[in-house]
Amino acid sequence: xxxNAVVLFNLGGPDSLDSVEPFLYNLFQDPDIFKIPxxxxxxxxxxxxxxxxxxxxxxxxxxxxxxxxxxxERQRSMLEEKLNQTGSRYDxxxxxxxxxxxxxxxxxxxxxxxxxxxxxLPLYPHYSITTTGSxxxxxKRKYRGPEDKFIYIDHYPTHEKYIAALNQRxxxxxxxxxxxxxxxxxxxxxxxxxxxxxxKKGDPYSLQIKETMEAVMKARNYSHPYHLxxxxxxxxxxxxxxxxxxxxxxxxxxxxxxxxVIPVSFVSDHIETSFELDIEYRHVAxxxxxxxxxxxxxxxxxxxxxxxxxxxxxKNLPPE
Ligand SMILES: C=CC1=C(C)c2cc3[nH]c(cc4nc(cc5[nH]c(cc1n2)c(C)c5CCC(=O)O)C(CCC(=O)O)=C4C)c(C)c3C=C
Ligand SMILES: [Fe+2]
Ligand SMILES: [Fe+2]
Numbered sequence: 001x002x003x004n005a006v007v008l009f010n011l012g013g014p015d016s017l018d019s020v021e022p023f024l025y026n027l028f029q030d031p032d033i034f035k036i037p038x039x040x041x042x043x044x045x046x047x048x049x050x051x052x053x054x055x056x057x058x059x060x061x062x063x064x065x066x067x068x069x070x071x072x073e074r075q076r077s078m079l080e081e082k083l084n085q086t087g088s089r090y091d092x093x094x095x096x097x098x099x100x101x102x103x104x105x106x107x108x109x110x111x112x113x114x115x116x117x118x119x120x121l122p123l124y125p126h127y128s129i130t131t132t133g134s135x136x137x138x139x140k141r142k143y144r145g146p147e148d149k150f151i152y153i154d155h156y157p158t159h160e161k162y163i164a165a166l167n168q169r170x171x172x173x174x175x176x177x178x179x180x181x182x183x184x185x186x187x188x189x190x191x192x193x194x195x196x197x198x199x200k201k202g203d204p205y206s207l208q209i210k211e212t213m214e215a216v217m218k219a220r221n222y223s224h225p226y227h228l229x230x231x232x233x234x235x236x237x238x239x240x241x242x243x244x245x246x247x248x249x250x251x252x253x254x255x256x257x258x259x260x261v262i263p264v265s266f267v268s269d270h271i272e273t274s275f276e277l278d279i280e281y282r283h284v285a286x287x288x289x290x291x292x293x294x295x296x297x298x299x300x301x302x303x304x305x306x307x308x309x310x311x312x313x314x315k316n317l318p319p320e
Pocket of ligand 3: 232271276
């Protein structure tokens with residue numbers, strides 16, 4: 001019997017405070033994130049060394065490293081275990097874009113692994129050139145071998161089990177609110193932003209985020225009022241709006257006091273959820289009089305999310 005492999009693509013994050021600056025350097029060197037016509041390496045060197053001290057302080061507040069690495073490894077091992085229960089042999093690898101384990105390592109394992117089929121599965125449910133596009137481009141630069149065995153999955157924003165996994169986390173978070181305010185909660189879907197020029201060039205990311213939000217709300221029968229906003233702006237360009245902190249202020253000014261924040265574009269906890277949403281914007285919420293502010297935990301080791309990944313792999317492989 002043959003064997004198949006799955007490559008899970010993700011962003012990666014620093015595994016120590018010392019790796020914050022080289023991680024940022026790798027990110028700012030990526031032409032799919034910032035396209036600098038000449039001198040991209042110099043640009044990356046300058047921006048990463050300027051930005052690192054601020055970002056190091058943020059990582060200090062969330063345990064000195066990004067939890068994205070441990071959560072991705074957990075997702076990898078859970079998926080591998082589930083796939084191997086089918087009786088066929090599967091190896092699941094992680095390919096991070098900006099930190100370890102780097103994409104090059106996974107490419108080497110696939111080159112030497114003699115696999116029949118390889119499913120390329122991003123841990124980004126929504127396609128953006130800055131995330132999935134960038135990861136696939138990096139793969140094409142690093143992989144040396146036959147191309148015919150690859151099956152690329154580039155988005156799954158309304159996969160039923162992914163939506164169910166989000167709703168399970170939302171329901172768990174609602175339980176954390178005092179019982180008498182649960183019908184007054186506003187659901188705030190917060191996605192990582194992108195520059196607006198990418199949307200104009202046809203990047204489908206923001207449309208797919210909306211599809212996820214609508215599918216979640218439909219599945220929960222529009223249980224609460226809901227809103228979409230965008231976080232984590234970097235640089236001077238115009239980014240998707242409204243910004244998450246502005247949304248919190250706007251809802252407070254309208255007299256709403258109970259907010260449940262759903263990190264919608266992410267499938268695990270990391271700096272953008274654990275620091276930006278849970279620490280930085282909590283201060284914003286406190287200052288403008290929000291009484292209950294809860295940030296949904298990432299999907300992390302959600303069995304429903306692993307089932308979604310499993311389904312995507314099995315349904316995209318040709319029958320044996
Ligand atoms: C999931 C969707 C993401 C999109 C779209 C995205 C676009 C994008 N990001 C930057 C710049 C930075 N992102 C950073 C961290 C970060 N970004 C994502 C996801 C998306 N990015 C994740 C999951 C993380 C967290 C990694 C971790 O360590 O925990 C950072 C580093 C942190 C910081 O300096 O604030 C930067 C920088 C741009 C410019 C961009 C689109 C052009
Ligand atoms: Fe980002
Ligand atoms: Fe950030």
